[in-house]
Amino acid sequence: MDGGVLVAAVKLPTTADVTSGIIASLAELLKHLPGHGQVDAVMVGTTHFTNALLERRNLAPTAIIRLALPATQLLPPLVDWPGELRQSIGGQARMVRGGHEFDGREISSLDRDAIRDTVRDLRQQGVRAVALSGVFSPVNSSHELEAAAIVLDEAPEIRVCLSHENGRMGLLERENAATLNACLGEMATRTLRSIEEALASLGIAAPLYLSQNDGTLMDAEFAGRFPVLTISSGPTNSMRGAAWLSGVTDGIVVDVGGTSTDVGALINGFPREAAVAVQLAGVRTNFRMPDMVSIPLGGGTIVEPESMRIGPESVGYRLPEEGLVFGGGSLTATDLAVADGRAEVGDPRYVESLDRSFVAVAMSEIQRRVETAVDRVKLRHEDVPVVLVGGGSVLLENELSGASQVLRPDHAGVANAIGAAIAQVGGQVERVYALEQTGREQAIQDCSSAAAERAIAAGADPGTIEIVEVDEVPLAYVPSSATLVRVKAVGNLATRS
Amino acid sequence: MEPASIQCSPYPFLAENDLWQATEDVLESIAIGAGILGTGGGGNPYIGQLRAKQAIRQWGPVTVLSPDELPEDARVVCVGGIGAPTVGIEKVRDLQSYHALRAIEDFTGEKATALISNEIGGSNSVEPLIPAAMTGLPVVDADGMGRAFPEFQMKTFFVYGVPWCPMAIADEKGNSVVIRETIDPRWAERLARSLTVQMGCVACYAVAPMSAAQVRDTAVPLTLSLARQLGDAVKQAGSQGKEPLAAILDTCPGKVLFGGKVVDLERRTTAGFARGTLTIEGLESYAGERMTIEFQNENLIARRDGAIVCTVPDLICAVATDLGEPVTTELMRYGLRVTILGFPAPELWTTPEGLAVAGPGAFGYETDYTPLVL
Numbered sequence: 001m002d003g004g005v006l007v008a009a010v011k012l013p014t015t016a017d018v019t020s021g022i023i024a025s026l027a028e029l030l031k032h033l034p035g036h037g038q039v040d041a042v043m044v045g046t047t048h049f050t051n052a053l054l055e056r057r058n059l060a061p062t063a064i065i066r067l068a069l070p071a072t073q074l075l076p077p078l079v080d081w082p083g084e085l086r087q088s089i090g091g092q093a094r095m096v097r098g099g100h101e102f103d104g105r106e107i108s109s110l111d112r113d114a115i116r117d118t119v120r121d122l123r124q125q126g127v128r129a130v131a132l133s134g135v136f137s138p139v140n141s142s143h144e145l146e147a148a149a150i151v152l153d154e155a156p157e158i159r160v161c162l163s164h165e166n167g168r169m170g171l172l173e174r175e176n177a178a179t180l181n182a183c184l185g186e187m188a189t190r191t192l193r194s195i196e197e198a199l200a201s202l203g204i205a206a207p208l209y210l211s212q213n214d215g216t217l218m219d220a221e222f223a224g225r226f227p228v229l230t231i232s233s234g235p236t237n238s239m240r241g242a243a244w245l246s247g248v249t250d251g252i253v254v255d256v257g258g259t260s261t262d263v264g265a266l267i268n269g270f271p272r273e274a275a276v277a278v279q280l281a282g283v284r285t286n287f288r289m290p291d292m293v294s295i296p297l298g299g300g301t302i303v304e305p306e307s308m309r310i311g312p313e314s315v316g317y318r319l320p321e322e323g324l325v326f327g328g329g330s331l332t333a334t335d336l337a338v339a340d341g342r343a344e345v346g347d348p349r350y351v352e353s354l355d356r357s358f359v360a361v362a363m364s365e366i367q368r369r370v371e372t373a374v375d376r377v378k379l380r381h382e383d384v385p386v387v388l389v390g391g392g393s394v395l396l397e398n399e400l401s402g403a404s405q406v407l408r409p410d411h412a413g414v415a416n417a418i419g420a421a422i423a424q425v426g427g428q429v430e431r432v433y434a435l436e437q438t439g440r441e442q443a444i445q446d447c448s449s450a451a452a453e454r455a456i457a458a459g460a461d462p463g464t465i466e467i468v469e470v471d472e473v474p475l476a477y478v479p480s481s482a483t484l485v486r487v488k489a490v491g492n493l494a495t496r497s
Numbered sequence: 498m499e500p501a502s503i504q505c506s507p508y509p510f511l512a513e514n515d516l517w518q519a520t521e522d523v524l525e526s527i528a529i530g531a532g533i534l535g536t537g538g539g540g541n542p543y544i545g546q547l548r549a550k551q552a553i554r555q556w557g558p559v560t561v562l563s564p565d566e567l568p569e570d571a572r573v574v575c576v577g578g579i580g581a582p583t584v585g586i587e588k589v590r591d592l593q594s595y596h597a598l599r600a601i602e603d604f605t606g607e608k609a610t611a612l613i614s615n616e617i618g619g620s621n622s623v624e625p626l627i628p629a630a631m632t633g634l635p636v637v638d639a640d641g642m643g644r645a646f647p648e649f650q651m652k653t654f655f656v657y658g659v660p661w662c663p664m665a666i667a668d669e670k671g672n673s674v675v676i677r678e679t680i681d682p683r684w685a686e687r688l689a690r691s692l693t694v695q696m697g698c699v700a701c702y703a704v705a706p707m708s709a710a711q712v713r714d715t716a717v718p719l720t721l722s723l724a725r726q727l728g729d730a731v732k733q734a735g736s737q738g739k740e741p742l743a744a745i746l747d748t749c750p751g752k753v754l755f756g757g758k759v760v761d762l763e764r765r766t767t768a769g770f771a772r773g774t775l776t777i778e779g780l781e782s783y784a785g786e787r788m789t790i791e792f793q794n795e796n797l798i799a800r801r802d803g804a805i806v807c808t809v810p811d812l813i814c815a816v817a818t819d820l821g822e823p824v825t826t827e828l829m830r831y832g833l834r835v836t837i838l839g840f841p842a843p844e845l846w847t848t849p850e851g852l853a854v855a856g857p858g859a860f861g862y863e864t865d866y867t868p869l870v871l
Contacts, residue, residue, distance in 0.1 A: 071669045071699075072589040074548050074627075101697040102584045107670075135588050169827075170586045172544070272834075284543075291819070376735075377819075440763065471830060472764055483764075 001421045008032035009414045014317045018048045018191055023198040030202065039204050041459075041493065045211040045420030047234040048191060049184050049227045053281040056088035060129040060159070062183040063090065063122045064175060065115065065151075067098030067134035067143045071107050077133065077175055082282035089183045092127060094118050098143045099135030107135060110143045112150055119154040129182035133163035133175035138484065159185050166226070168471070168486065173286035180228040180283060188227035192220045211419070213289055214468075215240050215270065216426030216490050217458075231280050232289050235262045236271055237419030239290060242387045243269040244422055245409035251385035252374050252403070255415070256392030258300040259314040263373040264292040266387075272377075293373045299392035301333040303362060305355075310365060324350045333395050336362050343394035363395075371401045378402065389415040424464075424490040427454030435483055443485050444470060451489040460491030519559045519626055519636065519721075521550050526728030531622035532823030533727050533745065533838075534720070536812050538582060538794035539619015539645035542823065544589055549623040549630075556630040561721055562611065563638045564713045572607055572706035573637060574598055576625050577615030579649065579666070579689055582794060582827050584698040585620070591669040593701035595628040600665035600673040601703040609706055613637040615652060617720040618645025618795070619825070624701065636721070643717030643843035644812050647794040649689055650682030651855045653845040654707065657715040661685050664704045668696035717843045723749060731821040741821025742836055751840035752871055754799055754806055755788040756780060756818055759833045764826075775815075775829055777837070788837060790815075792826055797860050799837060808862070810842035810855045811869040839869045 001007060010028040015021035022044060033039075052058050064077035077093035078086050096118065097111035122130065130151055134143040141164040148160045161182040163174045196208055209217040211233040223230060238255040242248075249269040255262045265272040271290030279285070296312030300319040303310050315322040315330050322328035324335040325346025331354075337343035339351040339359045374386060386403035388396060389412040398406045411418065429450040433443035452465045469488040519527070528546035535542065553559065567573065576594040578585070602608055609632075612625035617640040625636045641652035655661045661682045666689050667673035674692055679685045693700045730748040734741035742753065761776035772793045779786040791798045796813035799806050807813050815824045818834040829835075846855055847868065853859065856866045 068588075070671070071591060071697075073669075074551055074591050075544070075589050079551060080547055099588075101588070102581070105697075107588070107697065169583065171589055172547075435765075469830075472762070 001418070006411065006418065007034070009411055009417070011413050013320060016317075017194075018046060019194040019198055022195055023202065026199070026202055026204070039206040041206050041209055042199060042204060043209045043211060043217060043420040043423060044195065045233050045237040045416055045423075046230060049188055050231045050234065050280075052184060052187060053085070053180065053231070056085055058187040059089050059183040060186045061090040061092075061125075061127045062129040062131065062179060063092035063094060063127045064131045064133065064179050065118055065147065066093075066095045066175065067110060067132065067137075067147060068171075069095050069097040069099075069108060069111075071099065071135060072171065075172065078179070080172065080284055081176070085281055085283065089179070090125070090127060092122060092125070094122075098147070100137070100140045100143065102136060102139070104136075104140050106143075110146055112146075115147050115150045116154055119151050119158070123155045123158070127158065129159040129161070129185060131161045131163065131175065131178040131182040133171065133178060135171060137162070137164035138168055138174075161185065161225075166228075168286060170286045173284055176283050177228055177285045177287065180231075180280060180285070181226055184227040185224065189224040192224050196220060209423075211237055211423045212426070213287055214426065215419070215423055217423050217493065218426075228280065228285070228287075232292075233420070234416065235264060235292050235294075236290050237423070238262065238389055238416045239264050239266055239271045239419065240269065240422060241415035241417070241419030242266070242389045242409065242412070244418055245389075245411055245415055246387045246407045248385045248387050248407060251387060252377060253387045253389065254370060254374065254393070254396070255390040256370075256388070256395060257298045257390050258316045258319055258392060259296065259298045260294050261297045261370060261373065261390075261392065262292045262294050263370070263377050264290050265377050291377070293376045295369055295373050297333065297366060297369055299332065299334040299395065303331045303333060303336060305331060305358060308358075308362065308365075310362060310369075333366060333392070336366075337395045342397065345394070366395055367397060367400070370396060374400065374402050388412065423493070425455055425458045425460040425493050426488060426490045427451045427456070427458055427460070428486070428488045429454060430484060430486040433483055433485055440483075443483070444472075444487065447485045447487040448489065451487040452491075455489045455491050459493050460489075461494040462491070465489050465491040517561050517722075519549075519553070519561050521553050521558075523725055524549050524553070524623065524626075526725045526732060527623060527721065528728065529731050529822060530724030530727030530729075531617055531619055532825065533731075533814050533816060534622075534643075534724055534812065535618030535645040535795070535823065535825060536814050537790075537792050537796040537824075537826040537829075538647060539616060539621055539825070542619055542622075542825070544586065545620025545623045548590060548620075549626040552627040552630040557633075559626050559629040560635040561638050562635045564709075564716060564718050567611060567637065567709040567712060569709050571610050571709040571712070573611045573613050573709070573712050574601060574609040574706050575613050575615050575641060575652075575654065575704045576628060576701060577621045578624050578699070578701050579693050580698040580700055582619075582825065586827060588697060588699050590620075590699050590701070592627065592631070593667045593669055593699070594624050594703065595631050596667035596671075596673055597665045597701045597703035598628045598632075600667055600675060601663065601705055604663055604665060604675045604677075605705050607706050609634060611635050611637055613707075613712060613716065614640040614721070616640055616642040616645050617717070617724055618642065621645070622721065622724055637712060637716070638721045639712065639716035639718045640720045641716060643720055643846070644810070645795050646855055648683075649686035649702070651859070652682075653717055653843070653851070654704075654711070654715045655682045656845070656850050656854050659707055659711050659715055661704060664689070664702050666692050666696075666700050666702045668700050670696075672696060715845070717845060735820060742816070742818075742838070745816070745821055745838065749840060750871055751812070751838050752869070754813070754837040754839045755783055755786075755801060756836040757783050757788065757834070759829055759835060762829050773826075775826070777835060780834070790837070793860060794826065796826075798857065798862060798864070799839070805864055805867075807839040807869055808857045808864060808866055809860060810846040810851065810866070812838075812840040812842065814838045814840065841869050841871070
C-alpha cells in the first residue's frame with residue numbers, strides 16, 4: 001500500500017510454521033513493487049496465536065500463582081477455564097498469602113517462603129511460564145513485582161507475566177489474560193524472531209508491526225510479551241479491510257475462511273465492539289473485542305455424506321492437498337461448491353460422481369447457517385448490505401436472506417492483509433489523579449494529551465489522532481477521590497513525506 | 498423441570514413447580530435475570546454465579562421452596578453481601594456469608610432451617626445458595642427487595658416490622674462482629690458499612706431468624722423464579738434468533754425507556770458507594786436525544802432530555818441492545834450500545850411506608866415518585 005492506494009497484493013496459503021508463508025508472500029510481493037525495496041513498514045496480521053490456543057498446541061506448561069490468601073479461595077485461578085485447555089497448559093493453580101485491599105492496605109503480607117517453595121515445586125514439574133496475579137495489583141503492583149523477583153531468582157529461565165500489565169480491574173479476567181500471555185509467550189517470541197530474521201534475509205530493514213485486537217499496531221518486542229493482544233486481530237483486520245475495499249461503512253461482513261466463518265457488524269468502518277466480556281478459546285478476559293458470531297464452517301470443512309454432517313472438523317490450510325477437487329481424499333465444503341458449479345477451483349472431474357440432490361441439500365444447509373449467523377449480529381430486522389470476503393466465500397450464493405445487497409469487493413481475498421496495512425497506531429496512558437485537586441475534565445484532558453503524544457511517538461500522524469477510549473476507575477473510598485484514568489488515542493501511521 | 502408460564506403483575510405467581518433444585522445449569526439463567534433486576538448494581542452477577550456454581554459443585558444442589566411451602570416453625574435467616582461492587586470484581590467474595598450465618602446462630606442460640614436472599618438483583622440473589630450448599634439448608638424463592646438497593650435498611654422485611662437486629666457481619670479473614678441492637682435500621686446500615694470498609698469492602702451479613710409468617714407477609718415472592726425465567730428468555734432469544742428485548746418484556750411487563758450509546762460515565766466512589774451519572778446519546782428512534790441516569794450503585798433516576806421518566810423504586814435496567822444481557826454500572830463504558838428498560842416496582846414498595854424507605858426522597862431527591870405507566 002502507498003498512502004491510500006493498493007500497489008500490489010499476493011496471496012499464498014498459510015504454512016504450518018507461519019514464517020515461511022509470510023516470507024514466500026513477501027518475496028513474491030517484492031517482485032511486483034516498483035522501486036524494489038522501498039518498504040517503510042511491514043504489518044503482520046496473524047491468527048497463529050489464536051490457532052495455537054484453539055488447537056491447544058505449542059502452549060508452554062504454565063502455572064498461576066495468585067497473591068491473595070486468605071481472600072478469594074472459593075474461586076481459585078483457572079476456575080472458569082475449559083477443562084481441556086486447562087490440562088494442556090498443565091493446570092497448575094496456586095494461591096499464597098499476599099495481595100492488597102482497595103485502599104492499598106495489605107490483605108496479608110507477601111508469603112515469600114511459600115512463593116519460593118511453590119516455584120521450586122513448579123520447576124520440578126517442568127513449568128516454563130508463570131503468571132502472577134495479585135488482588136488489586138492495578139492499584140498496588142508491589143507484591144507482583146516482588147513475587148516476580150523471587151520467581152526469577154529461583155528459576156531465571158521461567159517466563160513471568162504480571163497481571164497488572166495485562167488489563168485492568170477484574171481479578172479473574174486479568175489473571176486469565178496474564179495466563180494466556182504466559183502460555184503463548186515462548187511460541188510467540190520464537191515466531192516473531194524468525195519473521196524478523198527472514199525480513200532481514202530479504203533485505204527489508206523496515207520495522208515489523210503486528211496488528212492488535214482493536215485494529216491498531218504494536219511493535220514486535222511488545223507483541224512477544226503480549227501475544228494475546230493479537231488474538232482477535234484476524235476478524236478485526238478482515239472487517240476493516242472489507243470496509244475499505246467495498247466502501248461500505250455500515251453493514252455486515254461475512255469472512256469465510258478455511259475452518260470458520262466470522263460474521264460481524266461494521267459501524268463507521270470499524271467493527272462493532274462487544275458489550276459484554278468476550279471469551280478467547282472459552283476463557284473470559286476483559287479485552288475489547290469485535291462483537292462477532294463465529295461458526296465452524298469454511299472452505300475446508302469436512303462433510304460426511306452418510307450422516308449429512310457438515311463440520312465442525314476441517315482440513316483447514318491442508319485444503320489444497322486434501323480436498324477431493326485437488327486430488328485428495330477428504331470431501332470438503334469446497335468440493336460441494338465445485339460440484340454445484342458455484343466455485344471453479346481444482347479439477348471438477350473428481351466430484352462428478354457426487355449425488356446432485358445431496359450436493360444441493362448440503363449447499364442450502366451451508367447457506368442457511370451463514371444466514372442465521374448474519375441475522376444474529378444484526379441489531380434490527382431490516383435488510384443491510386453484506387460484504388463477502390475470505391477464500392471460502394465461494395461457498396455462498398449472491399442471494400442471502402437479510403441482505404439488501406451482497407458485495408464481493410475486488411481483492412476480497414486479501415481484505416485481512418489490507419486491514420492490517422491500513423491499521424492505525426495507538427497510544428495508551430493510565431494515570432492516577434486526585435480529583436479534588438485536578439478536576440475531572442482536566443484529568444481526562446491531561447491523560448488524553450499524554451495518550452496522543454504516545455501515539456504520535458509510535459508513528460501516528462498528528463492530524464489524525466482520535467481519542468477512542470476513556471475509562472475511569474475510582475481507587476479509594478473514604479474520603480479521597482483518587483481515580484485511575486485510562487485513555488487510548490489512535491491515529492494513522494504517518495506516511496513518508 | 499420447566500417453569501410454568503407466568504403472569505407478572507407486578508411479579509409472577511407460579512401455580513406449580515414451587516420447589517425446584519438450584520443446580521449448576523440453572524445458575525447461568527439466574528445470573529442473567531438477577532443482573533437485569535439488579536438495575537445496574539448488586540455486584541457482578543458473573544462472579545456470583547461462578548461462586549454459587551463452585552459451591553454446588555463442591556457440596557451439592559440446593560432445594561428452593563416457595564414461601565407457601567415453608568413449615569410454620571421455620572427459622573429463616575437472610576444473608577447477603579455488603580460492600581462496593583468495584584471492589585467485588587477484584588477481591589472476589591469467599592465464604593463470608595457462611596461465617597456470618599454461623600455467627601448469628603451462635604449469638605441467638607437458634608439454628609436456621611432455611612435461608613433467604615436479601616436482594617434478587619445482582620450477585621446477592623445467589624449469595625444464600627453458597628451457605629445453603631455447604632449446610633444442606635433450603636433457600637426460599639423470595640427476597641427482601643424484588644430488585645437491588647444500595648443500603649441494608651432498604652428491605653421490605655424491615656419496612657413491615659421484622660427486626661433487623663441482632664445481625665452478624667463477617668469478612669474473609671476470620672473476623673466476625675455481631676451488632677446486637679440499633680435504634681433503627683439505618684443505624685445498622687451505618688455501623689455495618691463502617692465495619693465493611695475496615696474489613697476491605699467485601700463482607701457478608703446474616704440477620705437473626707424470621708418466622709414463616711414474617712416471610713410470607715413481608716418478602717417479595719417468587720423472585721428467584723423470575724430471575725431464572727428472565728435469564729431463560731434472554732438465552733433462548735439468543736439461540737433462536739429472536740429479539741431479546743421483546744423476550745424480556747414478555748417475561749416481565751415493562752417498557753423501553755431509551756436506546757443509544759454510552760457517551761459519558763462519571764463515577765465518584767464515596768463512603769463505599771459508586772455514585773455517578775451515566776449519559777446515553779440516542780440512536781435510531783431516539784436520535785438527537787439524551788438520557789442521563791443517576792446512580793448510587795443502582796440506577797435511581799432516569800431523565801430523557803432533562804425530564805424525569807422513571808424513578809426509584811421502579812426498576813431502571815440497562816441491557817446490551819443486541820443480546821439483551823444486563824450491563825452493570827461497573828461494566829459501563831464509552832461506546833456501549835445499551836437499551837434502558839423500566840419495570841414497575843413490587844407493590845410492597847409503593848405504599849407510603851415503602852416509599853419512605855426507598856422512594857426518591859430516601860436517596861436525597863426532591864422529586865416525587867410517579868409510578869411508571871406501561
